Amino acid sequence: xxxxxxxxxxxxxxxxxxxxxxxxxxxxxxxxxxxxxxxxxxxxxxxxxxxxxxxxxxxxxxxxxxxxxxxxxxxxxxxxxxxxxxxxxxxxxxxxxxxxxxxxxxxxxxxxxxxxxxxxxxxxxxxxxxxxxxxxxxxxxxxxxxxxxxxxxxxxxxxxxxxxxxxxxxxxxxxxxxxxxxxxxxxxxxxxxxxxxxxxxxxxxxxxxxxxxxxxxxxxxxxxxxxxxxxxxxxxxxxxxxxxxxxxxxxxxxxxxxxxxxxxxxxxxxxxxxxxxxxxxxxxxxxxxxxxxxxxxxxxxxxxxxxxxxxxxxxxxxxxxxxxxxxxxxxxxxxxxxxxxxxxxxxxxxxxxxxxxxxxxxxxxxxxxxxxxxxxxx
Amino acid sequence: xxxxxxxxxxxxxxxxxxxxxxxxxxxxxxxxxxxxxxxxxxxxxxxxxxxxxxx
Numbered sequence: 182x183x184x185x186x187x188x189x190x191x192x193x194x195x196x197x198x199x200x201x202x203x204x205x206x207x208x209x210x211x212x213x214x215x216x217x218x219x220x221x222x223x224x225x226x227x228x229x230x231x232x233x234x235x236x237x238x239x240x241x242x243x244x245x246x247x248x249x250x251x252x253x254x255x256x257x258x259x260x261x262x263x264x265x266x267x268x269x270x271x272x273x274x275x276x277x278x279x280x281x282x283x284x285x286x287x288x289x290x291x292x293x294x295x296x297x298x299x300x301x302x303x304x305x306x307x308x309x310x311x312x313x314x315x316x317x318x319x320x321x322x323x324x325x326x327x328x329x330x331x332x333x334x335x336x337x338x339x340x341x342x343x344x345x346x347x348x349x350x351x352x353x354x355x356x357x358x359x360x361x362x363x364x365x366x367x368x369x370x371x372x373x374x375x376x377x378x379x380x381x382x383x384x385x386x387x388x389x390x391x392x393x394x395x396x397x398x399x400x401x402x403x404x405x406x407x408x409x410x411x412x413x414x415x416x417x418x419x420x421x422x423x424x425x426x427x428x429x430x431x432x433x434x435x436x437x438x439x440x441x442x443x444x445x446x447x448x449x450x451x452x453x454x455x456x457x458x459x460x461x462x463x464x465x466x467x468x469x470x471x472x473x474x475x476x477x478x479x480x481x482x483x484x485x486x487x488x489x490x491x492x493x494x495x496x497x498x499x500x501x502x503x504x505x506x507x508x509x510x511x512x513x514x515x516x517x518x519x520x521x522x523x524x525x526x527x528x529x530x531x532x533x534x535x536x537x538x539x540x541x542x543x544x545x546x547x548x549x550x551x552x553x554x555x556x557x558x559x
Numbered sequence: 560x561x562x563x564x565x566x567x568x569x570x571x572x573x574x575x576x577x578x579x580x581x582x583x584x585x586x587x588x589x590x591x592x593x594x595x596x597x598x599x600x601x602x603x604x605x606x607x608x609x610x611x612x613x614x
Contacts, residue, residue, distance in 0.1 A: 192567070199607060222567045224601065232569075241566050467568060471602035496600045498569065551580040551599070 182208065183279040184254075185481065186271065188261050188425075189286030190214035190247075191309070192223060193454025193470050197284055198251050200478035208281070210253040213273055218244030218257040221310045224467060227337035228498050229313070230345040236314045264429040266447035282449045282481060285426060285437055289419035289455040289465060294329065298390035300398045304329075304413045307338070319412050324348055327400055327410035329388055331358045333497055335416035336371065340499040343378040350381040350408045352388050352400070359497065362506050364517040364528050367541035374502035383408065421456045421463050436463040441488040443477040453477055459488055462511075468493035492554040502543055505550040507557060509539030522546075529553070561612050563589050568601035 185201070187194045190212055198210060212218070220242040225232070229239055248255045256273075263272040270277050291306035307313050320326070326342050328335045331353035339349045357368035358375070376382070383402065390401040397411040421436035432438045432446035436458030443451045443459065453473045455465040464470075472490055479486035497504035502525075509515065509530040515538060519528035525544025532538045540553045560575035572578060572592070577585035581599050583592055596605045 196603075196607075224568045225566075228569060467601035467603070471597075493602075496568070548580075 183269070183281040184209035184211045185282045185284065186278065186280040187212045187284045187286055188214075188271070189288060189454070189456075190216065190218050190220075190244075190255065190257075191286060191288050191454065192467065193288070193456075193474070194284070194286035195220050195247065195251075196470060196474040197286060197453050197477055198253060200474045201481055202251055202253075204478055204482040204484075206252070210251060211278070211280075212251075212253050212255045213259050213261055213271075214255065214257055215260050216257065216309060216311055218247065218255045219310070220244075220247050223309070224498070226307060226310070226313045227334060228341050228500070230341045231500065236310065236317055239310060239313070261425060264425060264431070264447075264450070266429055266431065266450055269449060280449070282451065284477070284481075285445070285450065285452040285456055286454050287422040287425065287437075287452075287456040289421045289463075291415060292418040292420050293415060294388065294417065296388060296391050298392040298401070300391035300393040300413070303393075303398065304391055304415050306415045307334075308419070316412070316414065320347070323397070323411035325350070325397070325410045326412045326414060327352065327388075327398075327408050329353075329413070329415045330417035331355065331360075331382070332416060332418065333359055333362060333495075335414075336375065337498050338414060338416060339375060339380055340378070340501050343375065343380060344500070348379065348381075350383060350410065352383045352386060352402065352408070354385060354387050354403075356384045359504075359506075362495065362497075362508055363504070363541050364519065364530070366517070366519045366521065367504060367506065367526050367528050367543055370526055370543045371497075371499060371502040371504060375499070378501055381408075388413075419455060419465055421458065423456065426450075426452070426456075434458055441476075442480045442486065443473055443488065444480075451477055451481075460490070464493075466493065466495055490559065492557045492559060494550050494554055503547050504541065504543050505547045506541040507539050507550075507554060508541075510559075513538060517541075560586070561589065563612055565598045565601065565603060567603045568598060570598050570600040 219240045261273045325348045327350045386402040386404045388400045400408040423433035426437045427433045437452035476486045476488045494507045515532040525546035527546045528541040530539035563572045577583045
């Protein structure tokens with residue numbers, strides 16, 4: 182019998198494999214990955230400096246252990262070049278491999294600005310452990326880091342670098358941190374806290390060019406200003422890896438479109454994690470991935486299962502100002518009502534029927550997250 | 560009393576404090592937390608991940 186093939190060995194691929202193996206110990210499993218196949222946790226990268234962890238310590242389990250625990254054949258450093266859904270095959274390194282079912286756990290690519298300058302190719306982005314290893318190597322003996330993007334990832338890395346003693350500049354065309362996830366009243370304490378740690382904010386501008394200098398790099402900004410830095414980290418967003426699916430004629434929008442059984446438009450092909458768009462959303466976080474994995478494992482073993490998301494608060498790991506946010510549905514009409522104490526900000530989003538539909542909590546106010554999550558109507 | 564950390568998301572379980580919001584009384588040993596329990600920050604199941612004892 183042809184194996185179940187999973188493409189991708191990130192949290193999504195490995196979690197799906199593990200959940201499925203609990204239900205099916207017999208069917209062969211093959212995992213193909215472009216990296217070295219070790220199991221690591223991406224959420225732990227952006228606070229590794231504060232945790233005193235080396236890159237090696239971020240490896241939870243080496244690939245050999247994963248292969249054994251999952252009873253899987255894991256092929257590493259291999260790029261899948263094509264999917265043929267009609268024939269149930271994939272092509273990788275010139276080899277044609279048959280699958281009974283295929284799971285796409287491809288993840289996402291960091292969005293990159295089209296920067297000019299002879300230093301543009303040295304701008305780093307971190308979306309896997311190998312990227313992170315490169316980032317850490319580049320930081321050695323250095324002092325100044327410029328981060329492009331004041332979103333969740335940019336702010337987490339900024340916090341980690343600041344507590345690690347680095348000087349940090351953040352460039353963002355907007356006017357406040359995490360503007361796509363938080364209401365202004367919740368951005369404010371984070372902005373203040375990171376400011377107290379010494380971050381330099383550059384609002385309302387974009388980096389246009391990166392030039393090499395004697396000591397490092399000079400960023401040219403859209404307002405004519407410049408920033409000198411030793412390391413430049415781009416954290417401006419993620420784009421789901423949809424090309425492989427699209428070329429195979431599988432339906433994609435912002436992500437690879439799946440139904441509530443994680444099925445793509447191609448029979449026996451599924452998608453999960455940062456590459457997948459379920460219920461019209463790409464949710465690049467751990468909780469949705471867990472829900473998807475548990476659902477898909479049951480679907481693959483013939484149990485009726487439908488993806489159902491509970492409230493899934495997003496934890497922003499900025500120790501300077503911890504934040505938990507449950508954003509309301511995109512475009513929902515309503516208003517934020519917030520209160521602020523010494524402890525933190527408590528912001529709740531009510532729709533036009535006065536029903537609680539989202540919240541954002543900072544500092545010690547985050548203790549209320551479970552109670553509010555239970556009251557939420559999704 | 561020990562502390563444990565979720566290896567996926569870093570959430571910390573302190574045995575002395577328990578996790579009252581999650582229905583785990585203060586003083587509950589990690590071994591006594593039900594297998595059905597999931598990490599409140601990331602949803603990973605207790606039986607699925609290592610909680611690493613931290614200082």
